[in-house]
Amino acid sequence: MAMRSLCFLVFLAAAMQGTLAVDYTVTNNALSTSGGVRFRDAIGDDYAKQTLDSATQFIWGVLQQNAPADRKDVQKVNLFVDDMDGVAYTSNDEIHLSARYVNDYSGDLKTEITGVLYHEMVHVWQWNGNGQTPSGLIEGIADYVRLKANYAPSHWVKAGQGEKWDQGYDVTAHFLDYCDSLKSGFVAQLNQQMRDGYSDQLFVQLLGKTVDQLWQDYKAKYGTS
Ligand SMILES: [Zn+2]
Numbered sequence: 001m002a003m004r005s006l007c008f009l010v011f012l013a014a015a016m017q018g019t020l021a022v023d024y025t026v027t028n029n030a031l032s033t034s035g036g037v038r039f040r041d042a043i044g045d046d047y048a049k050q051t052l053d054s055a056t057q058f059i060w061g062v063l064q065q066n067a068p069a070d071r072k073d074v075q076k077v078n079l080f081v082d083d084m085d086g087v088a089y090t091s092n093d094e095i096h097l098s099a100r101y102v103n104d105y106s107g108d109l110k111t112e113i114t115g116v117l118y119h120e121m122v123h124v125w126q127w128n129g130n131g132q133t134p135s136g137l138i139e140g141i142a143d144y145v146r147l148k149a150n151y152a153p154s155h156w157v158k159a160g161q162g163e164k165w166d167q168g169y170d171v172t173a174h175f176l177d178y179c180d181s182l183k184s185g186f187v188a189q190l191n192q193q194m195r196d197g198y199s200d201q202l203f204v205q206l207l208g209k210t211v212d213q214l215w216q217d218y219k220a221k222y223g224t225s
Contacts, residue, residue, distance in 0.1 A: 021068065021075065022053070022056055022074065022075060022076065022077060023075060023076045023077075024048075024049045024052045024053060024076070024077050024078075024079070025049075025076065025077075025078045025079065026045040026048045026049055026078075026079045026081070027078065027079070027080050027081070028040060028045070028080075028081040028099075029080055029081060029082050029083065030081050030082055030083040030099035032083075033083050033099050033100075033103070034103050035081075035083070035098070035099030035100050035101070035102040035103030035104075036081055036083065036099045036102075038099075038102050038103055038109070039081050039097075039099060039102045039113075042102075042109050042110060043102075043109070043110060043113055047110075048079055048113075048117070049079075051113075051114050051117050051118075052077055052079060052095075052117060052121060055117055055118045055121035055122075055149075056077075056121060056124075056125070058118070058145070058148075058149055059118075059121060059122055059125050059126075059145055060125070062144075062145050062148055062187070062188065063125065063126065063145075063187070063188045063191050063192075064185060064188035064189075064192070065125065065188075070192070071125060072124070072125060072127075074093050074124060074125070076093060077093050077094075077095065077121070077124055078093065078094050078095070079094075079095045079096075079097065079117070080094065080095070080096045080097070081097050081099050081102070082096050082097070082098065082099060083099050083100065084096065084098050084099070084100065085098065085100060086098050086101065087101045087116060088101070088116050088117075088119075088120050089120070090120045090121075090123035090124060092124075093124055095117070095120045095121070095123075095124070097113070097116065097117075097120075111151065112153060114151055115146050115149075115151030115152070115153060118145060118146045118149050118151055119142045119143060119145070119146045120142070122141060122142035122145045122146075123138070123142055126138065126141055126142070126191055126194075127191055127192070127194040127195040128194065128198075129194040129196070129197050129198025130196065130197055130198075132197050132198040132199075133194050133198040134166045134198075135168065136164075136166035136167055136168035136169075136172055137166055137168075137172060137198075139168040139169050139172065140166070140168055140169065140171070140172020140173050140175070140176055141172075141173075141176065141187060141190075141191065143156075143169050143170055143172070143173035144172075144173040144176045144177060144180075144187055146173070147170075147173050147174070147177060148177075152170070152173075156170035156173075157170050157171055157174070158174075159174040159177070159178070159222060160174070160218065160219065160221070160222025160223070160224040161174070161222075161224060162174070162175070164215075165211055165212075165214070165215040165218075175214075175215065175218055176190075178214075178218045178221070179203070179207060179214060179218075182207055182214075183206065183207055186206055186207065189206055190202055190203075190206060193205075193206075
């Protein structure tokens with residue numbers, strides 16, 4: 001009886017924290033390829049699921065999606081390892097990872113795939129301004145979270161590099177990191193604002209300067225203008 005009450009309390013506490021809210025599945029569709037086998041042996045379904053969960057918790061923290069009302073209504077995220085080109089992509093609550101990429105990667109595979117999964121998981125949770133947010137900013141926010149999680153790969157550009165603020169990926173990630181240093185929580189607020197739509201004016205609203213001015217300031221700070 002006491003055990004049952006304890007179990008119930010643990011369940012209740014977990015439910016209140018939202019830790020029971022999301023389920024994860026891993027489906028390896030590439031086991032007939034060397035990349036699929038490498039995924040099974042070097043990463044494994046259990047580690048992948050743990051990583052998807054850690055990524056979710058981390059993203060909710062960085063994006064300050066503290067309450068369920070702040071988040072998308074996603075109960076389940078499915079990871080597929082597929083025999084395909086590229087690295088990975090996300091469509092709604094499905095993440096597809098390339099077994100060919102896993103096969104060809106030289107370096108610390110586990111760290112790299114963890115970083116890739118963090119990036120893809122951001123796409124599950126971030127808002128896209130009802131489709132109005134530029135893709136460079138979408139990808140920049142995903143890599144910003146990866147940067148904050150310390151999973152930025154060594155081949156990324158350094159802070160201050162790049163041609164345009166919305167170039168995407170590592171370039172935009174470092175720029176967003178600069179913006180967030182001007183006002184802590186900026187990226188979280190920007191994401192919240194993108195629940196309904198997007199305009200470059202959001203930078204003015206949140207930081208008091210146009211995004212072009214901010215990019216100029218950023219380049220000047222690093223002496224890369
Ligand atoms: Zn992406």
